[in-house]
Amino acid sequence: MIFDRIVITCCSQLKTGRSVSAIYHLLKGKKSIQTVQDAHIYKLDNFYGIYKSLKKQNFDERIDKLISAGLVQLNDNSSAIPTALGNEWLQENPNSIPLRYFNGMNYSSSATIFFERLVLLIQTISNSSNSNLNFIPVVDKPVVTGWVKEQYYVIKQDLHYFLQSFYDELYDLLKCFQDQEASMFVDSLTGFKHYGMSSYQLADNYNLKLIDVPLALIGIIHHMLFTIEHDTRKYPLLSHIKNELPEYSNTTKSATKTRELLNCHYTAEEISIMRNLKLNTIYDHIVEIALYDEQFPLDNYIDEQGHQEVLNVINRLKSYKLKDIKQEINKEISYFQIRLVLAVENIT
Amino acid sequence: MSVNILKSQLFNQFNITSFREGQEEIINDVMHGKDVLGILPTGSGKSLCYQLPATIMEGVTIVVSPLISLMQDQVKQLKSTGFKSVIALNSFLEPKEKRRAFEHLNEYKLIYISPEFLQQSQIIDYLKNIKISLFVVDEAHCISQWGHEFRPDYLRLGSILEKVNNPTVLALSATATKEVQEDIIYSLNRPNIQKHIYPMDRENISFTVQKVNRDIEKKEIIINLLKSHRVPTLIYFSSKRKTEEIAAFLSENVPSHRTAFYHGDMDQLDRITIQQQFMNDQIDVICCTSAFGMGINKHNIRLVLHYHFPLQIESYIQEIGRAGRDGESSVSLLLYTSGDELIPNAIIGNELPSVETLDTIFMNLYRLYLKSPKFLSYQDMQEKLQLNETEWRFLHYQMEKHGMIKGNKIIYQRDIWNKALLNISDLIKKRNLLKEQKLKEIISWIHEEECLRKHLYKSFQINYKSPLYGCCSNCGFTINEWNAKQTEVNHATHNWENKLRNLLLNGVQNG
Numbered sequence: 001m002i003f004d005r006i007v008i009t010c011c012s013q014l015k016t017g018r019s020v021s022a023i024y025h026l027l028k029g030k031k032s033i034q035t036v037q038d039a040h041i042y043k044l045d046n047f048y049g050i051y052k053s054l055k056k057q058n059f060d061e062r063i064d065k066l067i068s069a070g071l072v073q074l075n076d077n078s079s080a081i082p083t084a085l086g087n088e089w090l091q092e093n094p095n096s097i098p099l100r101y102f103n104g105m106n107y108s109s110s111a112t113i114f115f116e117r118l119v120l121l122i123q124t125i126s127n128s129s130n131s132n133l134n135f136i137p138v139v140d141k142p143v144v145t146g147w148v149k150e151q152y153y154v155i156k157q158d159l160h161y162f163l164q165s166f167y168d169e170l171y172d173l174l175k176c177f178q179d180q181e182a183s184m185f186v187d188s189l190t191g192f193k194h195y196g197m198s199s200y201q202l203a204d205n206y207n208l209k210l211i212d213v214p215l216a217l218i219g220i221i222h223h224m225l226f227t228i229e230h231d232t233r234k235y236p237l238l239s240h241i242k243n244e245l246p247e248y249s250n251t252t253k254s255a256t257k258t259r260e261l262l263n264c265h266y267t268a269e270e271i272s273i274m275r276n277l278k279l280n281t282i283y284d285h286i287v288e289i290a291l292y293d294e295q296f297p298l299d300n301y302i303d304e305q306g307h308q309e310v311l312n313v314i315n316r317l318k319s320y321k322l323k324d325i326k327q328e329i330n331k332e333i334s335y336f337q338i339r340l341v342l343a344v345e346n347i348t
Numbered sequence: 349m350s351v352n353i354l355k356s357q358l359f360n361q362f363n364i365t366s367f368r369e370g371q372e373e374i375i376n377d378v379m380h381g382k383d384v385l386g387i388l389p390t391g392s393g394k395s396l397c398y399q400l401p402a403t404i405m406e407g408v409t410i411v412v413s414p415l416i417s418l419m420q421d422q423v424k425q426l427k428s429t430g431f432k433s434v435i436a437l438n439s440f441l442e443p444k445e446k447r448r449a450f451e452h453l454n455e456y457k458l459i460y461i462s463p464e465f466l467q468q469s470q471i472i473d474y475l476k477n478i479k480i481s482l483f484v485v486d487e488a489h490c491i492s493q494w495g496h497e498f499r500p501d502y503l504r505l506g507s508i509l510e511k512v513n514n515p516t517v518l519a520l521s522a523t524a525t526k527e528v529q530e531d532i533i534y535s536l537n538r539p540n541i542q543k544h545i546y547p548m549d550r551e552n553i554s555f556t557v558q559k560v561n562r563d564i565e566k567k568e569i570i571i572n573l574l575k576s577h578r579v580p581t582l583i584y585f586s587s588k589r590k591t592e593e594i595a596a597f598l599s600e601n602v603p604s605h606r607t608a609f610y611h612g613d614m615d616q617l618d619r620i621t622i623q624q625q626f627m628n629d630q631i632d633v634i635c636c637t638s639a640f641g642m643g644i645n646k647h648n649i650r651l652v653l654h655y656h657f658p659l660q661i662e663s664y665i666q667e668i669g670r671a672g673r674d675g676e677s678s679v680s681l682l683l684y685t686s687g688d689e690l691i692p693n694a695i696i697g698n699e700l701p702s703v704e705t706l707d708t709i710f711m712n713l714y715r716l717y718l719k720s721p722k723f724l725s726y727q728d729m730q731e732k733l734q735l736n737e738t739e740w741r742f743l744h745y746q747m748e749k750h751g752m753i754k755g756n757k758i759i760y761q762r763d764i765w766n767k768a769l770l771n772i773s774d775l776i777k778k779r780n781l782l783k784e785q786k787l788k789e790i791i792s793w794i795h796e797e798e799c800l801r802k803h804l805y806k807s808f809q810i811n812y813k814s815p816l817y818g819c820c821s822n823c824g825f826t827i828n829e830w831n832a833k834q835t836e837v838n839h840a841t842h843n844w845e846n847k848l849r850n851l852l853l854n855g856v857q858n859g
Contacts, residue, residue: 122851129855136428136620167852174844183844191851195624198617201608204599 002097002212002219003062004071006047008090009099011072011080013042017321019078024059027051029108031252033288037343039105040291041320046099049108050218058211096208097181097216101223110242111221116144117241119189119196124148125155126191129163138190162237169235176227177220180206185220258285259293283336290343298344302337309333310341354400361403361431368393370546374518375400378482383517383541385488385532389548390522390669395422398484398518402458403431407481410515411460414487414499416440419460420616421623426458437471438462454478463490463501464741467726472511480515485536488519489662492531494782495524500745506537517541522669523548523662525807547809548665552672554818554825555800556681566655566683567597573681573827574602574633578834579650580626581633582640584667586656586691588613591635594655598633605632612639629835638663647674650832654682659692660786661793661804677817679830684794689787696783701739703773709733709743710769713758723756746772799823 010023018038025035029049039048063080066072071086082090120139127135137145155162174182184206190196197205199213208216225242232239254277261271268286272279290296298307313328314320325338354375358364367375374386374397388394402409413419419436426434433456435449453459453474465471489495491502509517519532519541533541560566574581585591588611595609608631610622625631627646634640638658652671658664664682672678701709712733716723723729730740747753750768752760789807796803800820805812818825842850 126851126855129852131855134428134430136424136624138617138621140424163852163855167848170848170852171845174848179844183847186844186847186851189848189851190621192855193628194851195621195628195630198608198621200618 001093001209002215003051003209004066005090005093005099006050006102006215007062007066008072008082008086010042010044010047012082012087012090013044014038014079015081016075016077016079017042017319020063020074020080021078024054024056027054027059029104033284033291033339036288036291037339041342045105046102048104050102050104050222051215052108052112053214062211096206096212097219099219101219101226103222103226107222107225111218111225113144114225114242115217115221116141117147120144120148121151121241123190124152125159125163125166126194128152128156129159130192132192135192138196166237169237173224173227173235173238177223181216181220184216188217252285252288254281255285255288258282259289262286262289283339287336287339287343290340296344298340301340302333306330306333306337307341310338311345314342353404357404358400362396362400362429364396370544371396374544377542377544378516378518379405381516383519383538385519385529385541385543385545387521387524387529387543387545387548389546389550390666391673392546394486394520394522397520398482399426399431399458401482405481407479408454408456409458409482409484410475410480411458411484411486412463412466412502412505413460414463414490414497414502416462419462421620423460424620431458434458434460436460437465439465450474463499463505466508467501467504472508475512480512483509483512483515483517485517485519485532487521488532489521489524489528491519491535492524492528493779494531495528498779500742503535503745506535509536522666523808547805547812548669549801549805549809549812550669550672551813551816552675553668553678553680554815554830555668555804555820556679556825556827557684557794557800557821558681559684559794561685563685566685567594567601569683570594570598570653570655571601573651573653574598574605577651577830577832578605578632578837579832580629580646580648580835581651581653582649582667582670583633583635583653583655584658585635585637586658586695588637590655591637595633595635598635602633606630607633607635610634610636610640612637632835638667641667641670644670645673646670648676649673650676650678652678652680654680656688656691657682657684657790657794659695659783659790661790661807662786664790665804677830677832679818679827679832681827682794689791692787696780696787699738699783700742700776700779701735703776706769706773706776709735710765713747713752714760714765717758717760721758721760723758725756729753729756743772746775797822 006027007023010026011020014022022035022038025032026039026044026047027050029035029052036048039045063072066086067074067080070083071089072080073083074080116139120137123135123138127133139145174185177185184202187205188196188202199210202208202213202216203210206216224238228235228238228242257275258271261274266274268279268282271277272282275282286301290298302310309330310325310333313325317324317328319325320342322335322338326333326335329338351372354372355366358367369392370386370388371393374384374388377384378397379401386394386397388397398409398411416436416438419438420440423434423436435456435458437446437449437459439462441449449456450471454477461471485491485502485505487497488502490497490499491505492498509515517536517538519536519538521528521532524532529543529545533539558569560569570583583594585594591609591611595607598605598607608622608625610619614622622631622634623640623644626634627644635655649671652668654664654667658667668680671680716732723732726744729744730737733740733743735743744753747768750771751764752758752768793800793803800822801812801815818830
């Protein structure tokens, strides 16, 4: 249900502008400029990267089900829009997890690692407070186990104090949720002589579809991160887990390198030669940079008149499709310039 | 090595106070550098026979094991007991991890390795340069063409042993007939191997076979049985889909029991979760495929059901062997309905390339040869020939043996290819025939009218111990008269506040 809601909501935002696979890339959090730009333009930033474990096969199956149930309708260009029935369904079916919990653009990179740290930390302190240090960790990624080990060295100095304060914080935090949500979260946790529920078991116990389980948990985690962030004084320990997250910048590594060179006043053409990359790749980087950099010097790439012209065409066409815009516009304005305008306009 | 040192290490590292039958004898021999063939029944603690020496001996212990996922589970379990210098080398390893592992190979005490992985010449070069104190061939019956799980890769182990300077060998299996034992010794080229063969019959397990007319009756029987017995239970199926279907069915119809399913398509976290929940008695019943079991040290499994029967007696013996490791009365119930034999027939047909498609595969290979005799890799060849993993593993070995391919190169000689085609077809026919015989064997056991215990073990040993509890359904035992200790369940349902409290504050309160 959560999955279906999100997909139908995406369809109604994307309209005929993008194919359904754009939704897949959005949910997976694909680090391509197209996907990031889609998220901004179509106001779907909250769903960006909220389902990293989604498999294409499962996505396709669900889409087919929605189509055959008459909730969405597939167009010739393989875009999809919700039917009247689909819109009605959205109104009538309250969600188990409120969609407002999701904030993918802000939390997609930190949510998983926050959750994994939390889960492993709980397993570790629960076991060690029962004098057991021989357990199979539920998370075995070195970045997570290494971090928990470091924390544990400090915590064990005064384990009992930590357990009580940590419990109090988690309790307060979970009180901000519906009972059902809090309960599901706690059931997924593992401790001494107690293994948390698998995704199948959570689905079974909370009447969810299997495909919805990761979404429900991620939604809860995003809302946790949001709550912690807005009251860091109330949640010092949880803030600590959250704040020490390794830095993830929103721009890709390669784009970051391009930005460094731009800052040294090299041109796109020069950078392309220096880095032995296609010019179009460098253009992609620049669009990506423009998307996040509020100080982006658009004037360096297009003059005021061209900028205005692009906006006029968009207003007239009511479309963000590059092809449509390009056809209607002065031939001298390139695809690259149109994309830059789109990128800059959507954050200012 | 004195007995005391062994015992103290046994306790310190594994928290075990005494050896079980066979373990001490085998460990003593391998630690004195003797080659050993150990046939120990399922659940007797085979892995301890190399894990304990690995912690004591100088140098590295290599374990060749065919089951990758279980290998990873074992590594995790060992690490959780504090034995950290252990690693599993298999195709799932990231290139970066692999490189790091190779460069530090001699820092490990115990290295699990899959037979495919061992085919890479690179790893052999690395292994040549470290001190291998013990080379373990786990599931050694895979080496035999007469074995029930023949793996062509295993045939190469003999020559690999020579390349890595002939270390001490420990070949282990739970089920190997005389014939298979001879094959193991011959293939490893260890004529003077010390044999430690232990009987595999289980005196605390009662055998029952129940024939029904329709599939639905199986479900009814299971429901009634579970309603009257709440004991740790395994139900075996031959299809993954069916494990999920029946688990859902049981959750609905026997809501008092906590039921889960388990199969090889689940991801590792879910698999470990289910195993651990079962260990902690958080789950009563597991519907599973044969993927469940190895590495599970649950001592109080009371009931093993077979919704589908396995392909051969050997697998059946292993699966029921998971019951009653604590020596208490336990029961095996195999449910049969006519038509069940169609499933294993289909499975057998899919294991090797069929004789009919062999021609086409040869033609395709010839076409590829005309284009270019060289390949990028083993996988590249597999993709270009459009074969599945088991088919290609089998054919690759055969083609190499017949000189049709060498490394990543195709070598074409018409006579040789024609001869190879004949030989390989023959081999496939023989393999299939063997499997059909194995299948007939278990089917005729199911229909046996004499004592099931006697006929189950007859191809492995002459005698069997007299049963401690009921013998079998042919000797008058019925499951209705069975009294087993029931799992006690705390019925209090907790709200999340209490659960969170239990999770975090229980230890503090108790401590």
